[in-house]
Amino acid sequence: MAEVGSPPARGTRPRNRRAMITAAAADLFYREGFDQVGMSDIADAVGVGSSALYRHFAGKQQLLTHVVLDELHPFVEITAEPGDVEQVVSRLAAAALDHRQLGVLWQRESRRLPEERRDVLRGELREVARGLTGLARAFRPELTDADARFRAWCAFSVLTSPSYHQVQLARREFEQLLAEMVVIIGNRPPQELAPRPETHPEQLERFAGRASRRRLLLAAATRLFAEAGYGKVTTEDVGAAAGIAGPSLYNYFASKQELLSAVITRGNAWLEVELERTLATKADPAEALRALLRSYIRFAFDHGGFIDILVSEVGHLPPDERHRARQTQHAYVAEWVGLLCEARPELDPVRSRILVQAALTAANDMARTGAVRDARAVLRVGSALMLETPVEA
Secondary structure (H helix, E strand, O other): OOOOOOOOOOOOOOOOHHHHHHHHHHHHHHHHOHHHOOHHHHHHHHOOOHHHHHHHOOOHHHHHHHHHHHHHHHHHHHHHOOOOHHHHHHHHHHHHHHOOOHHHHHHHHHHHOOHHHHHHHHHHHHHHHHHHHHHHHHHOOOOOHHHHHHHHHHHHHHHHHHHHOOOOOOHHHHHHHHHHHHHHHHHOOOOOOOOOOOOOHHHHHHHHHHOOHHHHHHHHHHHHHHHHOHHHOOHHHHHHHHOOOHHHHHHOOOOHHHHHHHHHHHHHHHHHHHHHHHHHHOOOHHHHHHHHHHHHHHHHHHOHHHHHHHHHOHHHOOHHHHHHHHHHHHHHHHHHHHHHHHHOOOOOHHHHHHHHHHHHHHHHHHHHHOOOOOHHHHHHHHHHHHHOOOOOO
16 A cells, blocks of 8 residues: 655656555545545645546546556465465565555445446456465365365455454564464365355245335345445335335435435344344353354345445445444444453454454455355354464464
């Protein structure tokens, strides 16, 4: 991640202006969100006029594509070069912190791009996955193709997990912790992955027959916001998807923002109920963590649309509601961190938060990408990341 310092004086022509534009755009997209940033904002951050920006990039979408490709490319290069496994893992951990914005920029912001630009990014991501699959086989040559690919995606989740929090740790220690988690994934015994479960349309039809109109609207909004993005969906789209035509939708929700708020509140409430139930029934902190992770994975696999929205669309809430939603998420993760500190007294809250976030990111990514739908395999990896990763004293 390039440093974003004070912009140069207007009228000067630094040789690295294109790199400065890319770094400023990456920082703004990451902090503010693609929809909230204009080309003029990026120009101001670099200290140039908007016209100078357009000499380098045709528009904001092209700039975002370039930013994400820049963030991804080091991972392609590192995994493509043959080398000692320990050295490759160390370089990947360093790249993860150098390009800490990658997870958010890829998972949240690239959704704003048209399909053809996202295809370009997916191609680069497939190269990263191919390289990480080779790394998994360097740890365990006997792995099946499916198992090696699963470990590759889990490793990538670990490496991008720092994108979703602002926890700070001494650089050398942070790199070591990320590297140890990749090694934990690489060294796990071979496993047979369960086939992807089928969805039976008749089950969905039975649910639709029992659901209230409000629940149908929430289900339709969740699916559409997750698939197309909040900005591209209208209340008419939601009503049509739920089979509720005309203004009847406004009997239940006053606006599209209220729909989004209800979707997020509903999902967070389920997680909080599961948290309370687990804390009340599991006395051992390590056992409670495993139970929490199991229920979270089950929820994420069953409600991947909600996870998409939680990752990508919270920024569309009004400021007060956005703050409350994020506070709720932080408080939820803090409960996991507290349990991990109890289960492993050698850990401090900073390292515990990093480990918990890695496990949750892996669960989210497996639920959202659909690459692997074996909940038990994800549970084994997440538990190992939190409870087995060695930490330097």
